[in-house]
Amino acid sequence: MIVTDLDIYFILKTIVIAIVEGITEFLPISSTGHMIIIGRFIEFEGSFEKLFEIFIQAGAITAIVVLFRKKIFASFKTLHPGGDGFKLWTNIFVALIPTGIVGLLLHEKVTHHLMQPLPVAFALLVGGLWMLFGEKKYRHDSKRLHIDEVSYKKAFIIGSFQIMAILWPGFSRSASTIIGGWIVGLTAITGAEFAFFLAIPTIYSASIYYLLTHIFTLTTIEIIALALGFFISFMVAMVVVEQFINYIKHQSLKGFAYYRICIGALMILLTLFNII
Template structure:
């Protein structure tokens, strides 16, 4: 397989890694980029889901000490137990709705126009949330209760619409429910781990019949580029939210979503 054949894999891997944890919709960018690269269809949809594993493993790597502490303290540490309970509760809404709506979403919502509309609407919601006077009651992930995790998990359900953004839905949901920016962002990272592992595993199970051995190199290159670009994006976002709000992402969503809407509806 020559380099030109791998170009879509490299480009889409970079796009996935840079956008997965920003509130701008990685799936939306992948659908639009895939359309521009003429890489579409069922295999493209499965590829887009599979390379998310690379981005998720970047979170696991960056937070490996925290995750190892949780695992080793699971039987004795109440904080570790509460952390795991929150993750389980947080993924339940998406797991239930994902199983019920999988075919509908894959068949009818994975198109550039839906993505562009969702980007614009999501940008408007971020603007509205950032206009509110905020006095966060939770400033650390370990302060969260299962009810807080459930609320964020319910917000994550909206991200099933491509272009909405999983990280955007969970971060903005967290802000609405009293989490600080850093806490909402970090819980979004942690919640992504079980959510995306389950989503990717289910998608591969459903799409296994359309994959071939020749796809392994193409998928592997996308996976690796997504991993390394996600490492960069996560570090940048954590530094950014320490001193900034999310309005820049709202502007980005509205402007880029509007441009794509004009392009794909021409």
């Protein structure tokens, strides 16, 4: 295979997007929103680029599987009615119901109309304001519940909050889950863990589906890009998730909210003035 300068430039773009994915996937700042915005800046847009952005999320979620492997394996050992594992994964299934229904019904329309910098910028800004409101009103009222103590009702409500992230790219699945968790009485750490586990079936299924629908049209350089992007997003997410878990145990999420508001406002201005 002859590697051209365009191939190298293409690979460099994929590395940038993979790093962005690894950093942002589990932070409450929206990985999809950041990849759309950064992708527009570096001209990384198209059908393969969409596949790449979805597939490398599997790299990031693999970091969750590795970091939480003990809890995941322990849950499989009690995957029977009445067991903690059965309760955990049933909760995950219940939480997926509202987002799954909405996603199936509206995915194409959302992708066509809202996967653009301006709607994403507004989502970042509004989501930041929502985080500030949720932090002030609900966080300190949260009970210290373990993830295994989440009821089916609470799981469904948390899943319903994720609908906003499905309908409005840039709103953030992580932020929606954490805030939904606060409202039903969870701590930030329990809400974050629930978001991590909820992402495992969601992201893996989407990544595998998109890969299978494109696999026979991929070029050699695109296959290399996918493998490299998966590995980079995995390695970056390994570091970020550990730091994020340690951070939210003791710190406010206001910094993430202010970041979202600033980035969202900046992107709105840049878009309105046709800079991007």
